[in-house]
Amino acid sequence: MSVLLETQGLTKRFGGLTAVNGVSLTVKRGEVLGLLGPNGSGKTTLMNLISGALKSSEGALLIAGKDMTGAPPHRIAKSGVARTFQLVKILPSLTLEENVMVPAAFGPDRLWGRALKTQVAECLDMVGLHARAGQQASELTYIDQKRLELARALASAPKLLLLDEWLAGLNPTELHEGIRLIRELEQTGITIIMVEHIMDAVRALCPRCAVMNSGTLIADGATNEVLSDPHVVAAYLGEEDA
Amino acid sequence: MMYILSALGLAALAVLPMVFGDYGTGMLVGLAGYVTLATSWAMFSGPTRYISLATVAFFGVGAYTVAVLNEVLPYPLVLLAAAGIGATMALLVGLSTLRLAGIYFVIFTFGLAELVRQLITWFEVNVTGTLGRYIFLDLEAKHIYWQLLALGAATLALSAWIRRSRLGLALRVIGDDETVAAHSGINLARTKLVLFVASSTIITLVGAIQAPRWVYVEPSIVFNPTVSFLTVIMALLGGATRLWGPLCGAVPLFLLFEWLSARFPDHFSILLGLMFMAVVYALPDGVLAALERFRHRGKEGNGTSAPKPAKEANA
Numbered sequence: 082m083s084v085l086l087e088t089q090g091l092t093k094r095f096g097g098l099t100a101v102n103g104v105s106l107t108v109k110r111g112e113v114l115g116l117l118g119p120n121g122s123g124k125t126t127l128m129n130l131i132s133g134a135l136k137s138s139e140g141a142l143l144i145a146g147k148d149m150t151g152a153p154p155h156r157i158a159k160s161g162v163a164r165t166f167q168l169v170k171i172l173p174s175l176t177l178e179e180n181v182m183v184p185a186a187f188g189p190d191r192l193w194g195r196a197l198k199t200q201v202a203e204c205l206d207m208v209g210l211h212a213r214a215g216q217q218a219s220e221l222t223y224i225d226q227k228r229l230e231l232a233r234a235l236a237s238a239p240k241l242l243l244l245d246e247w248l249a250g251l252n253p254t255e256l257h258e259g260i261r262l263i264r265e266l267e268q269t270g271i272t273i274i275m276v277e278h279i280m281d282a283v284r285a286l287c288p289r290c291a292v293m294n295s296g297t298l299i300a301d302g303a304t305n306e307v308l309s310d311p312h313v314v315a316a317y318l319g320e321e322d323a
Numbered sequence: 324m325m326y327i328l329s330a331l332g333l334a335a336l337a338v339l340p341m342v343f344g345d346y347g348t349g350m351l352v353g354l355a356g357y358v359t360l361a362t363s364w365a366m367f368s369g370p371t372r373y374i375s376l377a378t379v380a381f382f383g384v385g386a387y388t389v390a391v392l393n394e395v396l397p398y399p400l401v402l403l404a405a406a407g408i409g410a411t412m413a414l415l416v417g418l419s420t421l422r423l424a425g426i427y428f429v430i431f432t433f434g435l436a437e438l439v440r441q442l443i444t445w446f447e448v449n450v451t452g453t454l455g456r457y458i459f460l461d462l463e464a465k466h467i468y469w470q471l472l473a474l475g476a477a478t479l480a481l482s483a484w485i486r487r488s489r490l491g492l493a494l495r496v497i498g499d500d501e502t503v504a505a506h507s508g509i510n511l512a513r514t515k516l517v518l519f520v521a522s523s524t525i526i527t528l529v530g531a532i533q534a535p536r537w538v539y540v541e542p543s544i545v546f547n548p549t550v551s552f553l554t555v556i557m558a559l560l561g562g563a564t565r566l567w568g569p570l571c572g573a574v575p576l577f578l579l580f581e582w583l584s585a586r587f588p589d590h591f592s593i594l595l596g597l598m599f600m601a602v603v604y605a606l607p608d609g610v611l612a613a614l615e616r617f618r619h620r621g622k623e624g625n626g627t628s629a630p631k632p633a634k635e636a637n638a
Contacts, residue, residue: 174495
């Protein structure tokens, strides 16, 4: 399998605080990687560095072999990276259809006209919102907003999908549904990096996990091994209990 | 059908000067000017929600270009020069300010009008030695009205086209959430810049076309900040995110202001301020949106969705 994403010593400092410290990570095409770590360990910052929301202070970012270090988010989006946000971001004044249309129209394929309509319908269908395509996005419930956000991320037919706690805040039934949705996605061969706190979901969805603590990568490997790694247990529970 | 109706409507508007006489035609010039100003202002500021108070900076530059060049170049070239100067200025201003957010952009654009006015005054006093200039062009009020009418129609057509294009979608996304826009592949800076330049160029042309009405021009006349405020309040009253919104706000307000400035010349600014507050507090999305909500409420329960904005405005 070829390498899709490579970070080389990626570092982000906010003033005196180093949120991400020299993270080197390689993700192959078709892999589903769980990104774990306690609160404030730098997971979302790393996601922001990969999606271009933040510029790294040091290190390099390569997407599909191309150097994307310091590239603005719209260029990274055009290279085939899509994301959801930790705090759901929908476009409230647009309809569901228009929401999903956006990355398809401006992403790598720049669809328009009939091809755009088909793509939007497919993505809405996938998350079960097709019947409500004409509705205003502001009228949606929380879970439906999350669904819409996923449909929108998929609309650009991304090579790499970044899910930032997409499953957080769902009730057990919704969570079950959410896991099923992501598993369906995995079948399509898409590459996913997901920040997630729900261990059941991580075990169910991610064959591989990377764990961060205080900005550094402390483990990276098969999920079962990583989760029983003493360093990882220590990071979550503290040394004494390890 | 749409095109035939538009053509008929435009033809009807074009013969109005024959009906109204000189005073009426003067009013028509002002009316067509403000409709065009408000529509082109809303082209950029409506969807992006960047409130620009730079209208008079471009308007004044247009007028001044005509004042400086009217004896040197043939009239069509003067207009072309004005458009070029307006576009260049918008490009420079856009490149340096469109990264500013919200209130900072408002303040900068307000300052810009004053800056341009002071620069021109300084230049005229210290370099050319003449503060006032005369415009002698063989143009009657009706000729000016026809030009403004054509420019206004072109502006509406351009706005309508943008709304249906990729660019229009990009603008609406930017208005809702810039982060999502950028992560969807939209080049924020370029999109805003294109629209700002288009809108400012039209505003510059309005100033250039209207300039011969003054005959005598000096900075304090053509850089009157009231023009900026009137444009904003007109567009907001009608609804800056709608195609026909600015027009629906500009027509009644222009007539009202004409009447007010004749009746209460001393209290005009106070009345303008009060109107401004009333519009912003009572009708934040404009009258068209309010009407739509009102009608929607009447129909609530039968599950009909709101009619499209453009249709609404035609009704």
